Structure formats: C-alpha cells, structure tokens
Amino acid sequence: MDWQGQKLAEMLMQLLLVASAVAAFAVGYAMADFQLMLLVYAGGVVLTALVTVPNWPFFNRHPLKWLDAAEAERHPRPQVSAAAVAATGGKKKTGKNK
Amino acid sequence: MHSFGHRANAVATFAVTILAAMCFAASFSDQFNSPSPTASVKILNINWFQKEANGNDEVSMTLNISADLSSLFTWNTKQVFVFVAAEYETPQNALNQVSLWDGIIPSKEHAKFLIHTTNKYRFIDQGSNLKGKDFNLTMHWHIMPKTGKMFADKIVMTGYRLPEQYR
Numbered sequence: 525m526d527w528q529g530q531k532l533a534e535m536l537m538q539l540l541l542v543a544s545a546v547a548a549f550a551v552g553y554a555m556a557d558f559q560l561m562l563l564v565y566a567g568g569v570v571l572t573a574l575v576t577v578p579n580w581p582f583f584n585r586h587p588l589k590w591l592d593a594a595e596a597e598r599h600p601r602p603q604v605s606a607a608a609v610a611a612t613g614g615k616k617k618t619g620k621n622k
Numbered sequence: 623m624h625s626f627g628h629r630a631n632a633v634a635t636f637a638v639t640i641l642a643a644m645c646f647a648a649s650f651s652d653q654f655n656s657p658s659p660t661a662s663v664k665i666l667n668i669n670w671f672q673k674e675a676n677g678n679d680e681v682s683m684t685l686n687i688s689a690d691l692s693s694l695f696t697w698n699t700k701q702v703f704v705f706v707a708a709e710y711e712t713p714q715n716a717l718n719q720v721s722l723w724d725g726i727i728p729s730k731e732h733a734k735f736l737i738h739t740t741n742k743y744r745f746i747d748q749g750s751n752l753k754g755k756d757f758n759l760t761m762h763w764h765i766m767p768k769t770g771k772m773f774a775d776k777i778v779m780t781g782y783r784l785p786e787q788y789r
Contacts, residue, residue, distance in 0.1 A: 525623070525624065529642075530623040530624060531623075533623050533629060534623050534632070535627070535631055535651065538636065539631060541633070541636055541637055542638055545640045545643070545644055548644065549644055549647055549648070552648070552697065553648075553651060553697065555697075556696070557696060557697060558648065558697055558768050561634060561644070561648070565640075565641065565644065569633070569637045572633055573630065573633050574636070576629055577629045577630050577633060577637035579625070579626065579634060582760065
C-alpha cells in the first residue's frame with residue numbers, strides 16, 4: 525500500500541464506521557429494536573474491515589518513483605569537510621562501498 | 623496504516639470506540655421518554671391478623687394488584703423490577719417498609735397486568751404496632767436498561783388501615 529493509499533484507507537475507515545454507526549442508531553431507534561442496531565453496526569464493521577484492511581489494488585495507484593541508481597551516482601552526496609573527516613576517522617564506508 | 627495488522631487493529635479499536643458512543647447515545651435517548659405509569663392495589667381481605675409468640679405482629683392479606691407500566695419501556699429497556707411495599711410509621715422508626723409482593727416484567731407486552739394474590743412475603747412488624755395502623759401501599763420499580771444507568775421511581779397509594787383487633 526502506497527502513501528496515498530494509506531491516507532485513503534484511514535479516511536475510508538473512519539467515514540464508513542461513523543456512517544454505519546449513524547445508520548445503525550437511526551434504524552434501531554426508529555424500529556425500537558436494540559438488537560437490530562447492533563446487527564446493523566456489526567455489518568458495517570465487517571464491511572469496513574473488508575474494504576480497508578486488505579491491500580486492494582486501488583490503494584496502490586500512486587507508487588513512489590525511485591530514481592535510477594545511475595542518477596544517484598551522477599549526484600554524489602555532499603562531501604564532509606576536512607575537520608569533520610578528522611573527527612570521525614575518515615569516511616571509509618562511502619569511499620569503499622561505492 | 624502500512625500493514626495488514628496495523629489496519630485491522632485501527633478498524634477494531636475505532637469500531638469499539640464508536641460502539642461505546644452509540645451505547646451512550648442509546649442511554650441518553652431514554653431522557654426523551656416521559657412515562658405515565660398507573661397502579662392500584664386493593665386489599666380484598668385480611669385473612670388473619672395475629673401477634674406471634676415473640677411479640678411481633680403479623681398480618682396476612684389478599685391483594686388485587688393492577689398496574690400499567692408499559693410506558694416505562696423504551697427500546698433501551700431490558701426489564702423492570704417491581705415490588706409493592708407496605709409503608710408505615712412507628713414510634714421507633716419514621717419509615718418502615720415491608721415488601722409484600724414483587725415481580726420481574728421482561729417486556730412491554732407483560733407490563734400491563736392484574737394480579738390476585740396473597741402477600742408473597744410475610745408482613746411482619748418488628749414490634750406490636752400494627753393494630754389500627756394507617757399505612758401506605760407503595761409500588762416501587764427499578765428500570766434496568768440495556769445500557770446506561772438504572773432508574774427507580776414509585777407510586778404511593780394512601781389510605782389503608784389495619785383492623786383494630788387481631789383475628
């Protein structure tokens with residue numbers, strides 16, 4: 525799930541749960557049936573879980589576009605100043621790894 | 623919200639939080655119910671009235687209890703407990719309460735009733751104060767909701783009087 529998908533999932537979850545709670549209370553109050561309210565709400569919770577918990581394709585419409593490795597090499601990390609190099613004992617890692 | 627477990631947990635916790643709010647709202651909706659219960663108790667007969675060996679007065683009576691408590695029921699009412707108590711004053715105590723009959727009303731359909739019974743629990747005074755005693759019969763009830771706070775109320779019926787002599 526990408527970043528936009530996570531935001532969408534959270535919004536959907538809150539919206540669906542609140543909406544089903546309002547609907548359940550309205551139905552229960554109108555029909556004067558407490559158990560019916562609980563059943564309607566339970567249905568809403570199951571529906572919400574089905575919609576927002578699995579990693580559906582529509583939560584993955586905004587994949588992150590990573591740069592090429594080659595692009596990263598063309599823009600090397602800024603070099604650390606000489607004083608900092610002396611204090612940390614050199615920059616062996618970056619020097620050797622790539 | 624990055625993983626399956628995280629999202630499942632978020633749904634479950636938010637769902638339970640809202641459920642608590644719904645229960646609160648259901649309890650609050652009871653405030654809009656303004657009940658108008660009625661009750662009346664007739665004493666058909668004093669079966670016997672005597673002083674026990676230990677000096678306490680006891681009376682047995684036949685009662686006709688009728689009530690319409692159906693307006694107490696809302697969609698959030700689980701059951702209503704109702705009891706009829708004899709209430710009177712003695713020199714020792716400003717208020718004596720003796721429960722004579724009780725019942726549990728499980729639903730609105732059973733809330734209108736007429737019962738012909740002798741007193742279910744013994745009417746005994748702790749002492750010998752009952753001869754010629756004026757007393758009230760009070761119908762008390764406790765409303766037990768499905769969610770929320772219990773409510774209690776009563777109807778006081780006055781003007782009952784025990785015989786002057788044992789019989």
